[in-house]
Amino acid sequence: MDSALIPKGVKRCSLPVFIAGLTPVVLVLLWGVYAMLLCWLKGLNQTNMNDSYGFALWIWADLAVIAIGGGAFFSGLLKYIFGKDELKNIINYAVLIGFICYSSALLILAIDVGQPLRSWFIFWHANVHSMLTEVAFCLSCYFAVLTIEYIPLILENRKLDEIPLIHNISHNMHGIMAVFAATGAFLSCFHQGSLGGVAGVLYGRPYVFREHILVWPWTFFLFTWSAAAFGPCFTILITKITEGITGKKLVKDNVISLLAKISGWMIFTYIIAKIIDTFYWATVTAPELGFVWSDFFTGDRSSVLFHGYWLLFAEIVLCGIIPGLILISKKHRENKTLLLTAVTLGTIGVCLNRWTMVMQPMAMPVMTFDSWNLYIPSWQEVATTILPVAYGIILIAISFRYLPIFPQEVELNPIKE
Amino acid sequence: MFWFSFEWVWDMGHIVFMGGLWYALGILGIGMSYVIIKSVKETFYEDSTGHGDNH
Numbered sequence: 001m002d003s004a005l006i007p008k009g010v011k012r013c014s015l016p017v018f019i020a021g022l023t024p025v026v027l028v029l030l031w032g033v034y035a036m037l038l039c040w041l042k043g044l045n046q047t048n049m050n051d052s053y054g055f056a057l058w059i060w061a062d063l064a065v066i067a068i069g070g071g072a073f074f075s076g077l078l079k080y081i082f083g084k085d086e087l088k089n090i091i092n093y094a095v096l097i098g099f100i101c102y103s104s105a106l107l108i109l110a111i112d113v114g115q116p117l118r119s120w121f122i123f124w125h126a127n128v129h130s131m132l133t134e135v136a137f138c139l140s141c142y143f144a145v146l147t148i149e150y151i152p153l154i155l156e157n158r159k160l161d162e163i164p165l166i167h168n169i170s171h172n173m174h175g176i177m178a179v180f181a182a183t184g185a186f187l188s189c190f191h192q193g194s195l196g197g198v199a200g201v202l203y204g205r206p207y208v209f210r211e212h213i214l215v216w217p218w219t220f221f222l223f224t225w226s227a228a229a230f231g232p233c234f235t236i237l238i239t240k241i242t243e244g245i246t247g248k249k250l251v252k253d254n255v256i257s258l259l260a261k262i263s264g265w266m267i268f269t270y271i272i273a274k275i276i277d278t279f280y281w282a283t284v285t286a287p288e289l290g291f292v293w294s295d296f297f298t299g300d301r302s303s304v305l306f307h308g309y310w311l312l313f314a315e316i317v318l319c320g321i322i323p324g325l326i327l328i329s330k331k332h333r334e335n336k337t338l339l340l341t342a343v344t345l346g347t348i349g350v351c352l353n354r355w356t357m358v359m360q361p362m363a364m365p366v367m368t369f370d371s372w373n374l375y376i377p378s379w380q381e382v383a384t385t386i387l388p389v390a391y392g393i394i395l396i397a398i399s400f401r402y403l404p405i406f407p408q409e410v411e412l413n414p415i416k417e
Numbered sequence: 418m419f420w421f422s423f424e425w426v427w428d429m430g431h432i433v434f435m436g437g438l439w440y441a442l443g444i445l446g447i448g449m450s451y452v453i454i455k456s457v458k459e460t461f462y463e464d465s466t467g468h469g470d471n472h
Contacts, residue, residue, distance in 0.1 A: 123418065123438075124418050124422070125418070125424060126418050126431075126434060126435065128428075128430035128431050128433075128434040128435075129430060133434060134434065134437075137434070137437065137438045137441075138441075141438070141441040141442065141445070144442075144445055145445065148445065148448075148449065164460045165456060165457065165460045165461075168455075168456035168459045168460050169452060169453065169456040171456075172451075172452045172455050172456050172459075173452050175452075176448055176451065176452065179444065179448055180445070180448060183441060183444050183445065186441075187441060
């Protein structure tokens with residue numbers, strides 16, 4: 001039925017099977033949309049936000065998707081600026097994943113602000129003393145970059161590409177993509193960093209407060225570093241999941257191995273910096289603010305369950321050191337099981353890091369009369385947080401079906417006559 | 418925010434923040450304008466035979 005739209009030389013399932021496969025995901029999407037409309041029409045009373053948790057579960061989801069979407073800017077930087085040409089075989093998918101992550105982040109923000117019709121206020125009435133203003137500027141501009149990077153993929157659809165003007169636009173966009181990629185890398189470095197900087201300057205929250213270089217706390221650099229390190233892990237993870245679902249090999253092993261190796265060294269160096277940062281914070285910064293570092297990980301039974309030492313161990317050792325060590329070893333990263341384990345742990349690790357930087361500080365008591373604040377999100381928050389996942393699956397499925405996302409697919413999966 | 422907005426102040430914060438924003442938007446705008454003008458020119462005013470698939 002839609003065979004004229006499917007790229008040449010590749011095989012796809014029939015349209016009814018495709019629609020049937022997507023139906024459960026569409027239902028989840030509709031559930032999320034319903035919750036989103038409730039938040040917009042009835043207001044933020046639909047959430048469990050309170051004076052301690054002013055940004056709800058969404059703030060973590062926002063930071064997490066931005067971090068795992070970092071694979072797009074870092075792959076673009078490696079390909080267009082550092083000349084790692086092999087990555088042209090995965091860059092389209094990295095861009096698509098980045099586009100999904102950033103559009104999801106903006107959607108979540110549009111729900112979180114409560115008054116999405118006033119989103120333009122941040123540009124018109126900009127508070128030029130706020131790192132969040134910088135984040136909003138860079139995030140919007142970088143989303144524009146990702147859209148520009150995604151457009152040529154859409155224009156390369158078999159039918160659209162037959163139109164000369166569209167073919168030329170697509171070709172010329174590829175011609176100057178390095179300019180857009182460089183702009184995207186610049187914007188990404190700043191907004192990823194500023195998201196960390198927002199936490200690092202909170203002197204009233206000693207768990208996340210850090211020392212500075214000029215106006216930038218250490219967390220500024222750690223956030224950018226971790227997004228560049230773990231973003232490619234998510235790109236590889238989603239590529240492997242796509243290969244598993246489609247039953248096809250879509251990217252050659254040497255491409256995955258190169259990206260995994262670079263990601264591994266980035267993780268390894270990042271985790272050393274993170275350990276030094278944690279050690280300095282525990283032995284110098286926190287004591288200077290009148291705290292013993294164990295204060296941050298001990299409390300009553302329920303707080304230890306959510307915010308105990310296990311979180312520190314999981315973030316740094318289990319989801320930091322271990323994936324880093326696996327990925328820097330050629331023998332280990334070429335083992336499929338270990339590779340999959342490493343990229344899964346890496347993805348969880350960066351999400352945990354964002355959790356500990358935005359949710360944990362709000363839970364911890366700061367004053368002597370404070371107690372641990374635990375937070376249970378409402379179903380509307382959960383539904384709207386799952387909404388981007390469903391949206392991402394649908395967009396990936398449609399893009400994979402109709403667009404030439406994987407340049408090596410035809411070669412790796414010849415159609416037998 | 419523009420310099421003619423009543424909230425505008427000629428200080429370093431406004432110049433750096435808004436300058437950075439307009440600089441980034443300028444690159445994207447000029448880049449896309451270049452692509453569209455070049456593509457229209459190639460399509461309608463030159464004897465273009467297409468670029469092949471070597472993107």
